[in-house]
């Protein structure tokens with residue numbers, strides 16, 4: 001009789017290396033139930049759990065290394081998995097099936113997975129051991145580079161490949177005068193051809209990086225420390241050198257224990273990633289399936305899945321991988337995919353090059369022009385998302401394939417991701433197909449797509465948007481039928497051409513006469529850039545309902561009045577004025593959720609008189625009607641509160657006064673709390689500030705509403721000046737690039753890189769935009785005026801505030817009120833009301 | 845615009861409301877005509893249209909305060925309340941074929957806007 005005996009021996013699986021691939025392997029092993037039969041021991045040499053090496057460079061912009069971690073809790077949520085960190089596997093004995101660890105422990109295994117990755121290759125040049133020489137692979141490497149950069153002014157990167165440019169980017173971020181020395185005649189020789197390489201050089205040099213291509217490094221010289229780099233052409237003075245001349249698989253364990261290794265390095269494995277010993281597997285960068293190593297994370301992930309499958313007796317195999325790459329190097333889009341060098345028989349190349357704009361695009365197509373084989377994009381890689389899957393899925397090219405890369409081609413024929421077959425792979429890092437993304441959208445689920453390098457995000461977005469559109473939900477990429485442009489594109493056009501009138505814009509870039517979508521959007525763009533009066537002649541007809549009367553329309557056609565009460569602080573005198581105005585005009589009053597007072601039920605023609613009273617008493621518009629700054633909520637803070645550590649009320653007032661009147665893609669709200677108890681609910685605001693002992697923590701991207709979001713930390717312990725500078729940049733960056741009606745949380749999510757991206761731009765100034773953004777805010781602050789005061793002083797603007805053009809003294813009879821709890825309430829008539837014909841009607 | 849001398853239109857039928865010059869382009873104004881609130885619009889090409897001011901969805905007298913534009917070739921106003929679009933020529937709602945607001949005949953005579961009778965529903 002068989003029964004499941006409890007003493008059936010559990011087996012042990014050892015994983016050597018806790019990097020990106022080792023981690024993915026463990027995740028898959030847990031998810032797919034391998035831990036039902038195996039105990040897992042993972043031994044990692046680095047002091048911390050696996051982290052996102054692909055995003056290594058963002059280490060300089062994140063708060064702490066933890067943000068890169070792939071395993072923040074520091075352990076797996078499965079008791080059968082043991083993680084040993086800071087420990088190296090030093091030996092492999094295949095006869096006894098044991099591995100030895102650097103701390104003396106010996107582990108027996110039933111199966112062993114080598115996931116030891118690769119190490120930077122340091123060419124044997126003289127002087128490579130001098131102080132000031134670094135590699136670029138681990139968090140510790142970056143810490144060392146950062147520390148050295150404090151006293152350095154110049155840096156050289158040896159190697160102009162993908163990683164070298166990434167390292168150069170880091171040196172620029174660290175403020176060093178940066179050189180890149182590449183032996184080959186062009187940058188990124190593996191991915192790019194000469195045309196693309198030179199387009200890239202132009203971009204990179206514009207950013208202040210000096211490129212020395214075709215320059216072999218002869219020696220590094222210096223007295224104990226790096227002082228200069230000698231090339232065939234001469235000498236480059238430098239304080240530090242970063243080697244980025246390629247990587248070598250870490251295959252020592254395999255070599256020493258007699259496993260077969262590939263000719264050019266890497267543990268030789270078969271299609272199941274099995275080494276020459278069938279109990280030992282190798283995955284990731286240390287492995288060489290079919291003799292070839294893959295220096296990207298996606299193939300490694302695929303190998304991890306294959307080994308889990310093999311251990312579960314599944315059929316999975318690894319037969320090669322797409323080596324396409326897309327990245328943003330120093331802000332320049334670069335992509336290379338498929339047969340980029342046209343090595344297929346008869347392949348043809350279509351090239352578009354714009355030397356001035358620094359754009360180079362090449363498509364490689366089959367001899368008959370029917371299918372896409374590969375391509376290279378520099379300067380504008382927006383087509384990558386569409387093109388790469390076309391290679392993989394082999395769908396037919398449109399009749400004029402060049403349209404795919406011509407700048408004017410918008411949307412074009414049936415080329416979009418929507419036209420791709422369901423099997424087409426969209427996310428290569430995580431092997432997610434179009435079909436899987438759509439299925440997840442259907443089930444309101446998620447996929448891993450976009451979570452690694454992020455390059456597929458735009459396409460995932462397009463697919464999801466299209467899916468929503470087909471469900472009958474409206475998604476506009478172009479603004480509306482009048483403009484096939486996004487808000488950001490329009491914003492840039494206005495900035496470049498200086499358009500100040502809707503008519504000029506629609507004539508030059510749109511069609512028709514506009515509508516309730518594009519007009520307010522353009523009104524907002526004009527206001528953000530020029531800050532004129534929203535009721536000026538050219539812009540008044542563009543304004544959304546509420547802006548058009550500088551008040552919020554209510555259900556019966558009356559308006560509400562919200563004076564600004566910065567930070568919610570108000571004197572008794574001013575409170576009395578509000579009370580008097582409300583009483584004299586018979587308005588309903590209510591304290592709002594934004595720490596101020598709303599007066600409801602004003603007829604349109606009464607607004608000027610109400611505001612004249614308020615303006616005289618020192619009030620100004622609260623912009624409750626605008627897509628603009630609303631309130632900066634405060635708590636009482638250290639002035640009164642026994643817990644407060646900073647004066648939150650003063651800061652809230654300062655910020656509200658600074659950003660008042662700033663027209664933005666959607667409304668903006670802020671909050672400032674005097675300590676971590678957070679009474680001002682700052683983290684529910686677009687920008688929230690929370691006091692710390694040392695200064696202020698700045699959070700961004702919060703909101704209430706239908707999709708609440710908590711603001712996330714942008715930067716910590718700031719002094720007030722720095723805080724204001726970061727906020728200036730953040731808000732202006734948002735104003736420039738967000739979609740219409742997109743609040744900050746959704747905007748941040750929509751950016752490639754999300755909050756990291758915002759931090760790079762705002763805190764680290766990765767785009768070199770800070771000065772410009774701050775200047776734009778300074779201009780805004782300097783040009784602020786109270787638009788209600790300006791209105792009550794201008795007869796032309798007041799002319800609009802009449803009930804009837806031909807009977808200005810007759811109130812609209814359609815408006816009537818009842819009472820409730822001692823105040824008015826609107827009453828809605830079902831049908832239009834007709835006045836008795838006896839009412840005198842004036843003629844013009 | 846039909847050119848007809850002012851004396852041709854009896855005050856009962858054609859009511860003068862304002863001068864065209866007083867109307868802002870692509871923005872509405874409200875007039876009181878025969879005791880009712882009427883929305884008057886002047887479009888980009890200087891046509892003048894008149895609709896009942898009452899938004900039948902929101903049941904509020906507000907149409908004149910909407911944004912004026914085009915959908916395809918149709919001149920329209922978007923109600924300020926919930927953005928329902930109405931054809932300026934016929935009063936028909938572009939978002940819901942079953943709904944319309946009254947449209948009125950308009951003439952401009954010597955720069956003066958005259959509002960006449962309600963257009964027949966076939967308009």
Ligand code: SRM
Pocket residue numbers: 552553554560561562590591592593594595596597598624630631667669684685702703704705706707743
């Ligand atoms: C008056 C007030 C409610 C109250 O009686 O307290 C109010 C009233 C309106 N809110 Fe609000 N909101 C008010 C505080 C809030 C708050 C609380 C806050 O600010 O701390 C929230 C959640 C926080 C937030 O915005 O993230 C809030 C989330 C919304 C939303 C959802 C926004 C979102 O991103 O999802 C809308 C809709 C929109 O803006 O598109 C909205 C829209 C509106 C509008 C403007 C709707 C409209 O177009 O007519 C209401 C008219 C205001 C008026 O007539 O004066 N209101 N609204 C509050 C005015 C605050 C002020 O002093 O300016």
Ligand SMILES: Cc1cc2nc3c(=O)[nH]c(=O)nc-3n(C[C@H](O)[C@H](O)[C@H](O)COP(=O)(O)OP(=O)(O)OC[C@H]3O[C@@H](n4cnc5c(N)ncnc54)[C@H](O)[C@@H]3O)c2cc1C
Pocket residue numbers: 016017018019020021022043044045046053054055056057087088089090115116117118136137138163166250253283284285286294295296297298300327453
């Ligand atoms: C700056 C940078 C940018 C990159 N950008 C991209 C990109 O955009 N796209 C992309 O696809 N790829 C990119 N890569 C490559 C990508 O990071 C690697 O392909 C991926 O990390 C490989 O994963 P792995 O697990 O095989 O190796 P690793 O992540 O290196 O992990 C191996 C781990 O094993 C440990 N180890 C080694 N030997 C032992 C031992 N004997 N005992 C115990 N532990 C050991 C190592 O310390 C290491 O922690 C980038 C790499 C760098 C450095």
Ligand code: SF4
Pocket residue numbers: 635636637638641642643644645648673674675676677678679680
């Ligand atoms: S947030 Fe802190 S300082 Fe402000 S009121 Fe609350 S407890 Fe006091």
Ligand code: FES
Pocket residue numbers: 426427428429430449450451452453454455456457
């Ligand atoms: S392709 Fe890298 S995350 Fe999708």
